[in-house]
Amino acid sequence: MKKWIAALVLIAVLLVGWVAAGPFMTVHAIRTAVKEGNTGELSKHVDFAALRLSLKAQVDDYLVRRAGPQVQSSLLGAIGLSMASGVAGTAVDAIATPMGIGAVLEGRNMLKRFDPREPRRDAYAPVAPAEPLKDLSYRFESPSRFTATVANADGDPVVFVLTRDGLSWRVTDVRLPLDKMLP
Numbered sequence: 001m002k003k004w005i006a007a008l009v010l011i012a013v014l015l016v017g018w019v020a021a022g023p024f025m026t027v028h029a030i031r032t033a034v035k036e037g038n039t040g041e042l043s044k045h046v047d048f049a050a051l052r053l054s055l056k057a058q059v060d061d062y063l064v065r066r067a068g069p070q071v072q073s074s075l076l077g078a079i080g081l082s083m084a085s086g087v088a089g090t091a092v093d094a095i096a097t098p099m100g101i102g103a104v105l106e107g108r109n110m111l112k113r114f115d116p117r118e119p120r121r122d123a124y125a126p127v128a129p130a131e132p133l134k135d136l137s138y139r140f141e142s143p144s145r146f147t148a149t150v151a152n153a154d155g156d157p158v159v160f161v162l163t164r165d166g167l168s169w170r171v172t173d174v175r176l177p178l179d180k181m182l183p
Contacts, residue, residue, distance in 0.1 A: 018167060019143070022164065022169045023140075023169045025169075026168075026170070027136070027138075029045055033102075034102045037102070039098035039099065039102070040098075042101065043098055045171060046170060046171040051096050051173065051174060052092060054173040056089050058176060059085075059178065060088070063081060064081065101174070135150065136148050136149065137149045145161065146169065148162065157177060158176060159174070160174055161173035
């Protein structure tokens with residue numbers, strides 16, 4: 001009888017250890033996939049549908065807050081916000097891809113490419129390889145939610161949220177510092 005209890009306790013400890021180590025293993029796998037440019041492997045660890053929804057909600061919220069109540073209450077303002085939301089949604093769709101997320105993971109500020117004040121760069125010019133997910137800070141928010149925070153090229157925090165599904169972990173949200181990144 002004591003052997004069964006010891007075996008069950010051992011299995012429970014191993015299972016808890018596996019779940020606790022899961023996000024760290026996922027972050028390591030993502031880091032390796034970004035370094036190697038392996039978008040197929042990166043796609044295994046990122047839920048792009050959930051990520052797009054989250055990013056679009058963040059950008060729409062930013063646009064509405066930035067516009068203010070006068071713009072929101074007028075008919076032309078509402079039409080303008082709707083058009084801006086559509087354009088922003090297209091930009092989010094471009095970022096929420098394996099290549100776009102790889103660039104964010106490397107700390108590049110992708111939204112600067114859309115800023116007319118920034119000097120134009122050749123989009124196909126080779127970029128020196130960066131260390132993805134460099135200087136991360138980790139935190140468990142709950143047994144099913146884990147965050148990894150990295151600074152982008154401007155030093156602003158970008159928070160990657162990993163969510164547990166069974167025994168595996170996937171990136172489901174990226175919290176961007178839009179107030180600091182956009183004009």
